[in-house]
Amino acid sequence: MKKHNYSAGPCILPQEVFEKSAQAILNFNDSGLSLLEISHRSKDFVAVMEEARALVLELLDLKGKGYQAIFLGGGASLEFLMIPYNMMKVNGKAAYLDTGTWASAAIKEAKFLGETVVVASSKDQNYNNIPKGYTIPADADYFHCTSNNTIFGTQMKEFPETDLPIVCDMSSDIFSRKLDFSKFDIIYAGAQKNMGPAGATLIVIKEEILGKTGREIPSMLDYAKHIKAESMYNTPPVFSVYASLLTLKWLKNLGGIEAIEKINDAKAALLYTEIDRNPLFRGTAAVEDRSNMNVTFLLNDEAHTAKFDELWKAAGISGLPGHRSVGGYRASMYNALPLESVQVLVDVMKALETEIK
Amino acid sequence: MKKHNYSAGPCILPQEVFEKSAQAILNFNDSGLSLLEISHRSKDFVAVMEEARALVLELLDLKGKGYQAIFLGGGASLEFLMIPYNMMKVNGKAAYLDTGTWASAAIKEAKFLGETVVVASSKDQNYNNIPKGYTIPADADYFHCTSNNTIFGTQMKEFPETDLPIVCDMSSDIFSRKLDFSKFDIIYAGAQKNMGPAGATLIVIKEEILGKTGREIPSMLDYAKHIKAESMYNTPPVFSVYASLLTLKWLKNLGGIEAIEKINDAKAALLYTEIDRNPLFRGTAAVEDRSNMNVTFLLNDEAHTAKFDELWKAAGISGLPGHRSVGGYRASMYNALPLESVQVLVDVMKALETEIK
Incomplete structure (x- = not known):
């Protein structure tokens, strides 16, 4: 049966990424060797790394x-x-916006190094919204935010205007929507949502902002060292980088971020419309902050849980249960999830309504 | 043509690891989903992680x-x-043995945190031997050493008797030879030699030695946190862990470390015997410290370089050039390299001798 994979991450990737990366494990670039057994400094893998790095900036x-x-x-x-x-x-001093579990984890580590101001937090509302109207201290060294909150299903639609460097964790919505990325000084993202398999992290850095802290940095934590070594300061996660390159190429062939954003908008519109229309369900996130990547929703009457679970499982859907912090359901609709899979879920929600009437 | 892969790492892995991991990318455990698209907290992947962790301790x-x-x-x-x-x-104070490039890099990071005593170094001899007869300060918090030096082709055959905790970087010879591993308090190793594809690091820790420093540790650098979270504090490198499990199972089926050590000894004996016999070649490492994993050797007359390179390439050998710090050749003979491949190299060395006579 066709599977509809709503896993929150690691998550669905394009089918061609699975096929091509499996092939590379058996015989990479027709070399007679596996991608897994070649040196990361071989000509073939250096080319992979360089193409991936360039394609990120292009996209x-x-x-x-x-x-x-x-x-x-x-x-x-x-x-x-x-x-x-x-x-x-x-x-110095750092300014952080607290919009969820991962933002909060980032704040904890910043506090380890120095004064960390939380400019706003929606923790008291179980992070069901993105705080707005906050003030960022002008003397902070940088402002940090999380663009999309997988667990709570919220997404920043706007970013603050500030003269400070902006650092953004885009782990769960990078490459999913058009933004003016040049407004950010550092963007980082774990690979395992819209980019590739778990095991690699992408960091995009405006080079001129580095080297200004007066702080001694351990080698492996020093972005400048990694940049100087062209992302090969130590052995990189070869397979994850290769599979990420395949995903980035898939995205480029599709028409890039502009093209995928239209598809993502259509998927989100389809599902949120049903959540708002169907009397059995309700969304958990503030409407204006709803994520296009992770759609969190509840049954209004938990008595229907068993029936709903039976229906979506029978339809080939997997990965739908919500995170324990929110409960209910979470439909993660990353780039590689087709619109068709969202239609299957919406049909199941309608079928539940029919059954219960 | 059959390839003989002498790459220093990432390096050859068992053929069945390539086949089974490629299959898991297409369809993992007959789930209809790729290994790359499932949650690391899914029942199937938690089972992989737990089996891998247990098998490491068993082996x-x-x-x-x-x-x-x-x-x-x-x-x-x-x-x-x-x-x-x-x-x-x-x-506090740390004691380090400096046996090569990686030992030296480890020393640099230790110095970042506090007083670091280098008990001995063979740097002046271009690391062609393992220092002996050194004294470890009794008031150090731990002693750190590197069991095998990939670049220089040396390997520790004995480890010092000390009451201090012993920490050992076994990246390039773990699972290759029998040792009393219970003499070590922390053993760590990058996966990409004898364990699996690049992207995962194995750390084996005697649990009771943790928590004694009085030092605050950033979350992601804290072994105790990773142990408490059963190696899932954050999303682990799923694919590399799975392929590592496949390699560990291959090793167990072969008869474990005892069985592979015999094969490794036979491979090393075959090649070192030829290096010592053949008047065209000489080894670079002190005889008593020669590594069974990385065999470094030179042509006595560099004028034969082009001919030798032509011969080994024609025989299907790859990855033989030495590291720039040593020059010449390096035959990396990790667990998965078959004895047959070493015979091919030895035959090429003999063929060069015949051609030149």
Whole structure:
């Protein structure tokens, strides 16, 4: 049966990425060797890394604008520590917006290094909205935010105007919508939503903002060292970078971010319209902050849970249960999830309504 | 043509690992989903992680001895920083043995956190031997060494007797030879030699040694946090862990470390015997410290370089050039390289001798 994979991450990737990366494991570039057994410094893999780094900047429209893209291991959680190490001055100050679990984890690591001001938080509302109208201290070294909150289903639609460097964790919505990416000084993202398999982290850095903290930085946490080494300071996560390149190429062939944004908008419109129309369901996030990537919703009457679960499982849907912090359901609709899969879910929601009437 | 892959890492892995991991990317456990698109918290992947962690301890004969095995991202280079963060007391002292490039990189990160004593170094001899007869300061918090030096082709055959905790970087020879692993308090290793594809790092920790430094540790650098979260504090490098499990199972089926050590000894004997016999070649490492994993050797007369290179390439050999720090050749003979491949290299060395006579 056709599967409809709503997993929150690691998550669905384009089918051609699975096919081509499996093939590369058996025989990479017709070399007679597996992608897994070649040196990361071989000509063939250096070409992969360079193409991936360039394609990131091209897709984000950052080519020739002073940015560098690097792929590291360790996950976005390691960036929570690397960001203040690279951006917070000795005796300096950082400003963070608290919009959910991951924002909160980033704040914790920043506090490890120095004064960290939380400019606003929606924690008291179980993070069901993005705070607005906050003030960012003008003497902070940088402002950090999380563009999309997977667990709570909220997404920043606007970003503050500020003279400070802006650092953004875009782990769960990078490459999904058009933004003026040149307004950001550092963008980082774990691969495992819209980019590739778990194990790689993308960091996009406006190079001129580095080296201003007066802080000594451990080698592996130092962005400048990784940039200088062309993202090969140590052995990179070869397979994850390769599969990310395949995904980025798929996106480019599709028409880039502009094209995927239209598809993502259509998917979100389809599902939110049904949530708002169907009397059995309600969304959990403030309407103006609803995420196009992670749609969180509840049954109005939990007595229908067993029936609904039976229906969506029978339709080939997987990965729909919500995070324990919110309960209910979460439909993660990353780039590679087709509109057709959303239609299947909407049909199931309508079928539940018919059954119950 | 059959390839003989002598790459220093990432390197050859068992053929069945390539086949089974490629299959899992197309359809994991007959789920109809790719290994790359499932949640790391799914039942199927949690089972992979738990089996891999248990199998590491079983193969190292550390089961039931108070050890924990975890898989992290970031590479062994990140452990260079995590080790002192977790092991060096505030105002404490670390003792390091300097046997090569990676040992030296580990020392640099330790110095970032506090006083770091280099008990001995063979740097002045271009690391062609393992220093012996050194004294470890009794008041150090731990002793750190590198069991095998990929670049220089040396390997520690004995480890010092000390009451201090011993931390060992076994990136390039773990699972290759029998040792009393219970003499070590922390063993760590990048996956990409004898364990699996680049992107995962294995850390094996005697749990009781943690929590004694009085030092505050950033979350992602804290071994105790990763152990408590059962190696899922953040999204792990799913694919690399799975392929590592496949390699560990292959090793177990072969008869474990005892069985592979015999094969590795036979491979090393075959090649070193030829290096010592053949008047055209000489080894670069001190005989008593020769590595069974990375065999470094030179042509006595560089005028034969073009001919030798032509011959080994024609025989299907790849990855033989030495690291720029040593020059010449390096035959990396990790667990998955068959004895047959070593015979092919030895035959080429003999053929060169015949041609030149």
